[in-house]
Amino acid sequence: MRLNKYISHNTRYSRREADKLIEEGEVTLDKKVLKDFAYEVKEDDKIYIKGKLLKKRQTGEVTMVVYNKPKGVLVTKRDDRGRTTIYHKLPGKYRHFIPVGRLDYASEGVLLLTDSPEVAQALMESPLDRTYNIKIDKPITEEMMQAMQEGLVLDDARAGAHEKSKITSMEFAPFAYYEIRTQGKNFTKLRVTIKEGKNRELRRFFGHFGATILDLKRVSYGGVDLNNLPENKTRYFSRKEYDDLHEFMKRKKKNAIIAEKNEQNTQKQGKKGKKERDASDSLSEFKKEVKEAFKRFK
Numbered sequence: 034m035r036l037n038k039y040i041s042h043n044t045r046y047s048r049r050e051a052d053k054l055i056e057e058g059e060v061t062l063d064k065k066v067l068k069d070f071a072y073e074v075k076e077d078d079k080i081y082i083k084g085k086l087l088k089k090r091q092t093g094e095v096t097m098v099v100y101n102k103p104k105g106v107l108v109t110k111r112d113d114r115g116r117t118t119i120y121h122k123l124p125g126k127y128r129h130f131i132p133v134g135r136l137d138y139a140s141e142g143v144l145l146l147t148d149s150p151e152v153a154q155a156l157m158e159s160p161l162d163r164t165y166n167i168k169i170d171k172p173i174t175e176e177m178m179q180a181m182q183e184g185l186v187l188d189d190a191r192a193g194a195h196e197k198s199k200i201t202s203m204e205f206a207p208f209a210y211y212e213i214r215t216q217g218k219n220f221t222k223l224r225v226t227i228k229e230g231k232n233r234e235l236r237r238f239f240g241h242f243g244a245t246i247l248d249l250k251r252v253s254y255g256g257v258d259l260n261n262l263p264e265n266k267t268r269y270f271s272r273k274e275y276d277d278l279h280e281f282m283k284r285k286k287k288n289a290i291i292a293e294k295n296e297q298n299t300q301k302q303g304k305k306g307k308k309e310r311d312a313s314d315s316l317s318e319f320k321k322e323v324k325e326a327f328k329r330f331k
Contacts, residue, residue: 036060036067039074040082043089044272049261059083095149097270097278098127101262102144108135119144122265133157133254134230137195142166142251143259146267152278155285160228161255162209168248169239173213173221177242181208181225185238193233193240200232220247255281 040051040060051060058066061081074080080087100123102108107118116138120128123146131153133145142165147153190203210226227234236246252259257274270278 034074035070036072036074036080037070038269039080040087041269041271043087044082046082046271048268054082094275095147095152095278096130097152097275098130098146098267099257099259099262099270100144100146100267101259101264102136102141103264104139104141107138108132108144123267127267136251137233137236137249140249140251141264142249143254143257144251145254145257152282155282156255157230159255159281159285162226162228162253163230163251163255164210164224164226164253165235166214166222166224166248166250166252167235167239167246168220168222169244169246170220171242171244172216172218173223174242177239177244178211180205180238180242181211183207185241187237187241190237190241192243193236193238193246195233198232203231203234203237205234205238224252 036055037048037051040046040054041048044051046054052070054060055068055070058068059082060067061084062078063081067080100119102119103122105117106122107116109118110120112118119132123130127146130146130148131150133147133153133156136142136144145156147156184207185205187205188202191198191201194200206227206229208225209228210224212224213221214224215222225235231237235249239246250259256277257270262268
């Protein structure tokens with residue numbers, strides 16, 4: 034791994050910050066200053082930053098990659114029509130990585146990739162913020178803004194969908210945030226944040242109002258920002274991003290344990306209640322039988 038990538042992968046420094054550290058002579062291999070940006074770090078190398086040993090991430094930990102997906106590329110392993118996929122564009126070492134959600138063929142921007150199916154699933158199912166810069170072919174309307182604020186339920190959500198999509202209806206939660214950045218006679222540029230990743234969600238939303246999305250670029254996913262990452266390039270998570278991910282997974286597992294215990298308690302209470310109802314019914318039946326027997330005795 035190149036030196037600047039190695040630093041950003043194992044520390045809180047960005048790759049740009051790592052370059053600056055290298056340039057300023059703050060990075061050493063043992064006691065030798067490293068100023069070669071292209072230096073390939075070896076397995077047994079001991080890299081120091083400002084005199085402090087850089088501790089590598091432990092093996093077995095999840096690896097996360099941020100990819101700036103270009104337009105005209107599919108997020109899939111293979112395409113039966115022979116179109117270009119992200120795996121044609123990505124280095125071979127990422128061939129086994131799993132994309133976190135999707136960006137459609139005409140969309141671009143932040144796409145997270147991981148070697149952990151568990152993490153991929155957790156992130157896809159999460160209500161983490163997804164932020165997009167979009168451009169539509171119409172001025173914004175009061176109806177659009179109201180729907181962004183209050184949400185929308187559509188029995189027919191085919192406008193904006195892929196022609197072969199089997200999803201015909203959709204419910205849209207209120208947007209977490211929206212900002213009108215520029216508005217002209219025949220277009221509007223917005224930044225929007227949503228907490229779901231449904232199939233062509235934004236295209237369907239604005240399609241309902243007769244608007245077509247001309248440009249769609251995801252600039253952030255769960256606090257992981259695109260920043261200045263060039264198109265079709267990748268970077269590893271920074272140490273802070275890894276720390277945030279580990280904290281997120283801990284919370285998710287803790288919540289799952291709590292939910293499981295609550296479900297078990299609910300089932301126990303249900304069984305207990307059933308037993309009590311059965312016992313009560315048996316007692317009532319017994320009293321009724323005694324009463325009938327007493328009448329016959331009289």
